[in-house]
Structures are given as structure tokens and as C-alpha cells.
Amino acid sequence: MTEPDLPGVGPWEGEWPVGDHFDAELLRDGDRRNVIDRYRYWSLESIVADLDLRRHPFHVAIENWQHDFNIGSIVRTANAFAAAEVHIIGKRRWNRRGAMVTDRYQHVRYHDTVDDFSAWASEAGLAVIGIDNVDDSEPIETANLPRECVLVFGQEGPGLSDEARKACERTLSIAQFGSTRSINAGAAAAIAMHAWIRAHV
Structure with missing residues (x-):
């Protein structure tokens, strides 16, 4: 070269x-x-x-029970949109390759359980918003996203765990029109974060 x-x-x-x-x-x-x-x-x-000095007041949380390969991509996107923090619930180990070293610039906080995370969010005064395509979810395209909140994402495939869904004040879905049940978790996170940016920035 x-x-x-x-x-x-x-x-x-x-x-x-x-x-x-x-x-x-x-x-x-x-x-x-x-x-x-x-x-x-x-x-x-x-x-x-x-x-x-310039981070936005939204946070991103990801459940990590199965070493989800999407976490690195989500951290990278959180950095691109200047999220306040990324929260990883569950296992501390994750594949950092997808982050493209952006985890060095992005604050990452770990929570051993959903209860630990939920207690932290409550103390911080942040609305906990789940992102998942489930029956009782609201379309993110028409929802009013709180300015100070945590967007919570589940594992690729199963989505949010039952414990995480119970911890969420609301759950929002992303409109889809094809044959698959869900889109890639990293792509869903990018769409949700950009929806927050469009609403508040």
C-alpha cells in the first residue's frame, strides 16, 4: 500500500x-x-x-445473554449519534470488532441483570423505551420519543426478554413490509436512534 x-x-x-x-x-x-x-x-x-460536552440525553441499552454479534455495530452507531452512554445488560464480553474502536470514545456501562439496569434508569430519571416488534408495541414512526430516555434492544432473533419488556414503560416497533418477522438488531438500533435525532436534534 x-x-x-x-x-x-x-x-x-x-x-x-x-x-x-x-x-x-x-x-x-x-x-x-x-x-x-x-x-x-x-x-x-x-x-x-x-x-x-456535546452528547445527547438519550442512552442505549442492549441485552447480552448470548454474546450478540450486533453489539459492536450498535456501539458504533451510538457513537455516531453522540448517545450519552451505552448500557450492556448481562455478559460483559462482546465482540468489539463491529465497533471499529468507537468503544474507546463511547461511555459503556455494564449491568449484571435487568433489575440492576432498571434500578439505575429509575434513579437517573430516564424513561425506559423498548424497541421490539411485539403485539402491544406502538409504531415508532408516530410515537413521541421522550428527550431523556433509554432505548432498549434485545438479542438478535428472540428480541427483548420477558424481564426487559416488563421494565419498559412502552415498547415501540419499526414498520416492515416484507416476509421476515424482524430486521437485524443493529439496523433496528440505528433506525431508532435516528428517530430520536429527528425528534430532538
């Missing part, structure tokens, strides 16, 4: 910029990370601190 084909930018040319947010190694060697231009040559800590 020749130098021009590499992603990102090469070493800083000319006099180095001044600022604590710049990373000396990146300025010297180049910045090949998957970050927007605003954050080129910034240190990881500085990027996270800047994101913390």
Missing part, C-alpha cells in the same frame, strides 16, 4: 499547532484513525472530553 492510499492524514507539515488537545505522536507520525476531520491529531482523552 502506497502512502497516498493510507486512510487518514500523514505527519503534520510545517510548524506544529499549539494546544493541549494535540497528540505529539500523531503530529509526528500521522493520524490514521477513523475520526472526523475536527479531531485529527487530537489525543483520545481530548476527543472524549469534547464529546462529553
